[in-house]
Amino acid sequence: MDPSPPGAATPLRADAARNHRRIVEAAAEAFESDGPDVPLEEIARRAGLGVATLYRRFRTREALVRAVVEELFAAEVEPTADVDTGDPWADLVGALSRALDVIAGRTVILKLARDSAAYDVDTVHRYGRALGRLLDRARDAGVVRPELTVRDLSAVLIMAITIARHGDPGGADRRRYLGLLTDGLRPAPEPLPPAGPESS
Template sequence: MPEIRRRSDAVRNRARIVAAAVSAFDEVGPQLRLDDLAERAGVGVATVYRLFGSRDGLVQAAFETVFGAEIEPLAQAAREAPDPATGLRDVLGATLERVAAHRGLFRAARETGAVGVDIAERYLRDLDDVLRAAQRAGAVRTDVALRDVAAVLVMVLAVVRDGDPDGADRRRYLSLLLDGLRPGAPALPPPAPGGWEPPVPPPRGECSPVG
């Protein structure tokens, strides 16, 4: 029984610390100190180290929690949209909103290397399904690839800034770039050769975009 209780306490403490970390990184940014985080979570800093191993481990747990709870479901929902073109536009817009809302956490995740390819791939697999459905419906040019859609996210996030809290620039430039996905324009030049890793881009200002 004592062992079960310790495990239960550890699960609760972990969840409370991660929730506090998400909130704190959003407010303070990547310079957040673990001592301050532990105080917010109502635990000792030793508990943070015991559960996460290091500050980087905590950042990764917070990032994976946000990505899994707030961003991955967007692409999953877009696959079920009756109109795939609307689904594609909506998932990109909503993704930009969530990344911008957590720009402090995303910057910390980038700096610590917590922005892993594996978690991005789950999101991008669903996004690729949405893109292909929009292409089959004739709403997106056929020479557009998933890497191009990911690049749209990176480019729009480059204009994210604290002076635009309502996201007017995000909406403006997303609309501009989405126009380039529509059929009817001349063929695109070929992409650069070599491999490509899917980005999970943090925004500029709080975060510099993935190169």
């Protein structure tokens, strides 16, 4: 089994791979609990490693944030779209709901990623392709608007997480508003207005 972490260019030795994962996991927890400015020394302490080891693996905070985001997408977001129960509508809505739950629990990390442009294009595209497969199946089954795109699904996720109030640990608001939004994905007599150009 390849011990390389997601996004690694070359395989790491087993001990280096373990240290990488410990640092990334500790960073993810520290960012969410202590905020985006948590010192790297605190992340190293949580990982049970010396700060010198952290700096050998990640020379900048941005590099560490990128690794955390890659791991988040690979381990938590991408699997939400890996489903095929034979019910294309339930699969699509279920995937959006699970992704929304992940995003709601990782708001600090995702804000850090946006602020530091730490999103890896390949990582985001992999998730987009997975959503696209669910959308294609739903479109072929006639249970969604034929003009829908993956960009529309991304907008649904963003709107749902934006309008859900904070302090909703059970996710009742998220499920309510996602239900309202996903109803708009169903076939309708009139097509949606055309979308504007995507930003580069």
